[in-house]
Amino acid sequence: MDRRAGLVPATREALRGLPVEVAPRLLGGLLRVTVDGGTVAVRITEVEAYHGQGTGPVPDPGSHARSGPTARNATMWGEPGHLYVYLSHGIHSCVNVVSGPEGVAGGILLRGGEVVEGVEAAASRRPASRSPRDLARGPGRLGDAVGLRHPRHDGIDAVTGEERAGAVARLLLPAAPLADVSTGPRVGVAGIAGTHAFPWRFWVTGDPTVSAFRWGRGAAEAAR
Template identity: 85%
Template sequence: MTGLVPADRAALSDLPVEVAPRLLGGVLRVSVGGEAVAVRITEVEAYHGQGTGPAADPGSHARMGRTARNATMWGEPGHLYVYLSHGIHSCVNVVSGPEGVAGGILLRAGEVIEGADAAHARRPAARTARDLARGPGRLGDAVGLRHPIHDGIDAVTGVERAGAVARLHLPATPLRRIATGPRVGVAGVAGTAAFPWRFWIPDDPTVSVFRWGRGAQEAAGS
């Protein structure tokens, strides 16, 4: 992949808020059942767990500590934390930070650059190519990763898990032009400018439309 390098543990060992913008322009390639889909990452969000970084993150799945659900977030960087959203969609996060410190970077949106036919088959409701992986649930559906069977898959070594192989590649040179702001749909103060932990490629058509989470707009105005 031109201009990209395979991700390694060291590249993902900093806190999520530091690593997240470095993922932009990178590529996650997933092969499931012999069908490969690659997504160029255009939008991400950082989440810190309990005790991670200088400020507590009330929007994180790991804000209260380690549980069976968020256990992958506490593992070594480069694994993928795949969780179920609204009981339907499997969302994909890249684990980052030192092992034993919880952190995840939600892949919010991307552009399908390989395997469009397979992505369309998994996302028949998508009206345009732009919509195939526009939003975290759509991205998870498009690449074919599923909770719980693929939770914890290693995107650094590419070891197979439940019939899937995932590999993450990062830009050799981080993008210079990056936008940042509040996270999308996150409740309360965690979804305000107090946590400008959403990063995206400006003017990219696959990036999500911002929406306030429950109580976030009120918290922002207080």
């Protein structure tokens, strides 16, 4: 079914490029997660690329891995295709697809998507959502909707689909890149890293599940 819909299973090789190069290729793809027998699939509509220390030609001051390996960001330094699941503001589990060669840190934050399978399961995890559009609109909501939680599921392999802590995740990519893609500054990232100097946010143009833009601390001033 997925192949007929123009989707193919993600491979390590497809995710081996730098995050800023791979990120737009995830748009229109699918993350399907089964947790404790309940399955939710999200069509990816918005992503952000993040590089680690020494990754690519431009240092990324907005990345969790900007200062090198730590216990928190260890998954970002591993092989591509694993999911880096981190806790935001002590509440929300956010999901990133690791990309880049093993040993070079990189992650692609899944910022927004449309729940296309398991709407009832996603809604039960997101009771505050006012409409189906809002179930995975924003990275915290997306993480909640698919059921991945930090630290239990950090490092889960979305290429092989190997079970981890009661969860199985699979990533599927479009067979061909989407044509209608927009790009701009990352959302809520502080300082220069949240300006047009880093147009590393990519989204499906006009899609209603894309989150609203907001400046990070000091980013508006840095952009002037």
